[in-house]
Amino acid sequence: MTRTDRRRFILSAAAMGASAAWSAKAAPSKVAWTERRDLYPQGVASGDPGPDSVILWTRRPAEGSSIPLTLEVAEDRDFQRVVATTQTEANAALGWTTRVLAGGLKPSTEYWYRFTDPQGAGSRIGRTLTAPAANDPRPVRFTFVSCQNVQQGAQNAYRRMTWEDERAPAGERLDFVLHLGDYIYELVFDPAISPTNYDRTNKDLVRYKTGRKIANFTIPVTVEDYRQVYEAYLLDPDLQDARARWPFVTMGDNHEFSWQGWQSIAVFGGESMPAQTIRAAANQAWFEFQPARVTKPGAGLNAFDAPKVTDTPVTAFDDHGLGTEPNNLTALATLTAYRSLRFGRHLDLILTDLHSYRSEEPTGRKGTEPFSPRPYQQFMPENVQKVLDAGRTANGGKPPATLRFGDQDVPNVCKDAPPQTILGATQKAWFLKRLKASTATWKVWGATQGVLDRRADLQNLPASFPKWPGAGYAGFGGGDHGAAYVERGEIYDFVRDHKITGFAAVSGDRHSFWAGRAAKALPPERFEPVGVAFITGSISAPGMAEALQYNMKKDDPLRPLFLVDRPDGGRPDVTANMLMRHGVASCLEYAKSRDVQKARAVRNPDNAPHLDFLDVGGHGYAHVTVTNKAMTCDFVCIPRPVTRSATPDGGPLRYRVRHEATLWAPGAEPTLRQTVLEGDPELSI
Ligand SMILES: [Fe+2]
Numbered sequence: 001m002t003r004t005d006r007r008r009f010i011l012s013a014a015a016m017g018a019s020a021a022w023s024a025k026a027a028p029s030k031v032a033w034t035e036r037r038d039l040y041p042q043g044v045a046s047g048d049p050g051p052d053s054v055i056l057w058t059r060r061p062a063e064g065s066s067i068p069l070t071l072e073v074a075e076d077r078d079f080q081r082v083v084a085t086t087q088t089e090a091n092a093a094l095g096w097t098t099r100v101l102a103g104g105l106k107p108s109t110e111y112w113y114r115f116t117d118p119q120g121a122g123s124r125i126g127r128t129l130t131a132p133a134a135n136d137p138r139p140v141r142f143t144f145v146s147c148q149n150v151q152q153g154a155q156n157a158y159r160r161m162t163w164e165d166e167r168a169p170a171g172e173r174l175d176f177v178l179h180l181g182d183y184i185y186e187l188v189f190d191p192a193i194s195p196t197n198y199d200r201t202n203k204d205l206v207r208y209k210t211g212r213k214i215a216n217f218t219i220p221v222t223v224e225d226y227r228q229v230y231e232a233y234l235l236d237p238d239l240q241d242a243r244a245r246w247p248f249v250t251m252g253d254n255h256e257f258s259w260q261g262w263q264s265i266a267v268f269g270g271e272s273m274p275a276q277t278i279r280a281a282a283n284q285a286w287f288e289f290q291p292a293r294v295t296k297p298g299a300g301l302n303a304f305d306a307p308k309v310t311d312t313p314v315t316a317f318d319d320h321g322l323g324t325e326p327n328n329l330t331a332l333a334t335l336t337a338y339r340s341l342r343f344g345r346h347l348d349l350i351l352t353d354l355h356s357y358r359s360e361e362p363t364g365r366k367g368t369e370p371f372s373p374r375p376y377q378q379f380m381p382e383n384v385q386k387v388l389d390a391g392r393t394a395n396g397g398k399p400p401a402t403l404r405f406g407d408q409d410v411p412n413v414c415k416d417a418p419p420q421t422i423l424g425a426t427q428k429a430w431f432l433k434r435l436k437a438s439t440a441t442w443k444v445w446g447a448t449q450g451v452l453d454r455r456a457d458l459q460n461l462p463a464s465f466p467k468w469p470g471a472g473y474a475g476f477g478g479g480d481h482g483a484a485y486v487e488r489g490e491i492y493d494f495v496r497d498h499k500i501t502g503f504a505a506v507s508g509d510r511h512s513f514w515a516g517r518a519a520k521a522l523p524p525e526r527f528e529p530v531g532v533a534f535i536t537g538s539i540s541a542p543g544m545a546e547a548l549q550y551n552m553k554k555d556d557p558l559r560p561l562f563l564v565d566r567p568d569g570g571r572p573d574v575t576a577n578m579l580m581r582h583g584v585a586s587c588l589e590y591a592k593s594r595d596v597q598k599a600r601a602v603r604n605p606d607n608a609p610h611l612d613f614l615d616v617g618g619h620g621y622a623h624v625t626v627t628n629k630a631m632t633c634d635f636v637c638i639p640r641p642v643t644r645s646a647t648p649d650g651g652p653l654r655y656r657v658r659h660e661a662t663l664w665a666p667g668a669e670p671t672l673r674q675t676v677l678e679g680d681p682e683l684s685i
Pocket residue numbers: 146147182509510511541
């Protein structure tokens with residue numbers, strides 16, 4: 001390596017807040033290392049692998065303000081072939097975390113790493129992998145995950161993933177884990193006040209040093225508070241083992257900042273709260289705990305020089321819904337997390353941040369309540385969702401002043417608003433450019449939130465039901481690209497017009513498994529899929545099925561559309577899956593006969609031609625393989641993760657279902673082939 005290359009490498013590491021370690025000839029370790037996991041309570045991690053480099057991480061709290069550490073990277077687990085050794089420092093100003101960019105590594109190669117303090121007390125040994133070189137034609141394998149709630153659930157899914165990967169042949173192991181957010185849940189429940197949530201027992205996991213009590217939970221408000229959640233979560237043995245086994249690629253979703261928050265605004269009980277200081281604190285803690293190729297504010301390696309912001313109401317917005325209040329812009333600029341990573345010839349992973357730049361969610365605005373009357377409070381008419389989403393551009397730029405719903409004319413609260421954007425203007429331009437420029441076989445969009453429509457044909461309910469006042473299909477409200485029709489259409493038209501093939505969206509957030517095809521519209525409009533889309537169930541956070549089984553009253557008139565009681569008294573069958581896949585007639589037939597075949601025979605094929613699979617009660621992970629010819633996505637579903645599994649395999653599986661897309665020709669429509677590999681997915685098909 002020339003002096004200039006080396007200097008450039010050190011500078012690029014420094015921009016990520018990382019020390020640099022450069023690979024040299026392999027030699028046995030000269031460091032006296034004794035494993036002391038107690039001194040590195042959050043273990044080790046690696047992130048954002050490239051073909052010749054990867055970021056390595058640990059946390060080592062100490063007395064004073066800093067502690068020097070030695071990092072070693074080796075080609076073997078016994079550190080007899082150490083290829084890089086460097087000095088770094090864990091610093092109080094970064095929550096005692098430290099990161100090193102290890103470079104000069106070989107592509108698609110397994111490495112081991114460990115940190116050691118001046119007394120010889122060492123971290124656990126981590127394993128990591130570099131990415132395949134950009135021209136490498138071999139398959140790439142990864143899992144994608146989201147939504148781990150350590151206060152309320154068990155991380156058995158990671159143990160299952162580890163168990164399977166350890167037993168996989170060398171050429172078939174995972175290259176990395178993609179974490180699509182809700183890595184933490186910032187809302188913390190006090191078990192003395194709220195001992196349980198559905199099937200779950202709230203653990204006494206975190207008590208914020210500062211915090212703010214809202215209703216029956218507490219939120220973090222300082223960087224120390226956010227650090228407390230990451231520190232507590234990473235004590236989970238299964239999560240920690242996963243982080244020590246694979247490089248992670250992570251993108252935050254909403255809970256890394258605030259449950260219903262957007263930009264630097266927090267929302268509780270429908271009330272907005274300026275939260276610039278909270279956004280900046282959340283971004284800093286994310287930076288500290290996620291080894292990722294992002295830049296941090298300030299030049300020094302050992303501080304996150306967060307600019308000072310004050311909590312100021314955000315009242316003025318530009319044409320893309322971005323709040324122009326200076327503290328808002330400053331707080332958001334503390335972390336730019338959207339980025340792309342290349343893995344061999346077949347995978348470009350394009351990751352987007354769906355909460356930092358999004359405009360206000362239109363279907364949640366004050367004044368939209370009349371569209372969700374009892375007993376249809378879960379629904380909102382699809383045609384109304386579309387008008388609200390389009391804002392002032394609805395109806396060719398002549399938005400209606402009111403919207404007809406049953407016998408009411410409801411004021412259109414979005415008639416002066418810009419059309420909804422979830423990406424924001426700058427990120428969207430970047431995203432489309434990356435998509436177009438990609439030369440990989442598969443262009444995988446890491447969209448933390450789902451892109452598939454959720455709807456039901458309530459217009460087909462029999463007269464025995466309370467009258468649904470909507471004129472057509474019912475949606476389930478907005479929040480993600482499943483109901484961001486304008487922006488989704490813009491992206492998919494771009495994919496179609498540029499004849500981009502191998503386009504796939506992978507998401508989390510919905511706490512449910514979904515497989516289907518990415519299309520901008522559904523019948524009665526033209527259904528023209530331009531890609532495939534998969535959403536993974538949560539690692540452990542409770543989902544819709546669990547909530548329904550607790551909350552839905554036996555005498556709710558809509559109960560058969562969501563749940564059907566079993567004669568054996570077991571957990572009710574989840575017809576909600578059938579409702580969104582096949583429509584109301586299938587649910588009602590199933591409620592009558594409990595015969596799946598008969599129920600599917602009366603399906604409404606126009607309700608969801610985009611969907612092949614849906615399980616709102618599924619937990620686990622999704623395992624993807626991409627090759628020159630195909631993309632497969634296996635949903636690996638575990639039982640409800642209420643308590644930690646007692647067995648080393650992480651417990652039994654409910655099912656493993658594969659969806660496979662063969663690479664389609666430019667201009668052709670993708671299709672999915674489904675195979676149940678094991679277990680029973682019940683009403684999900
Ligand atoms: Fe979540």
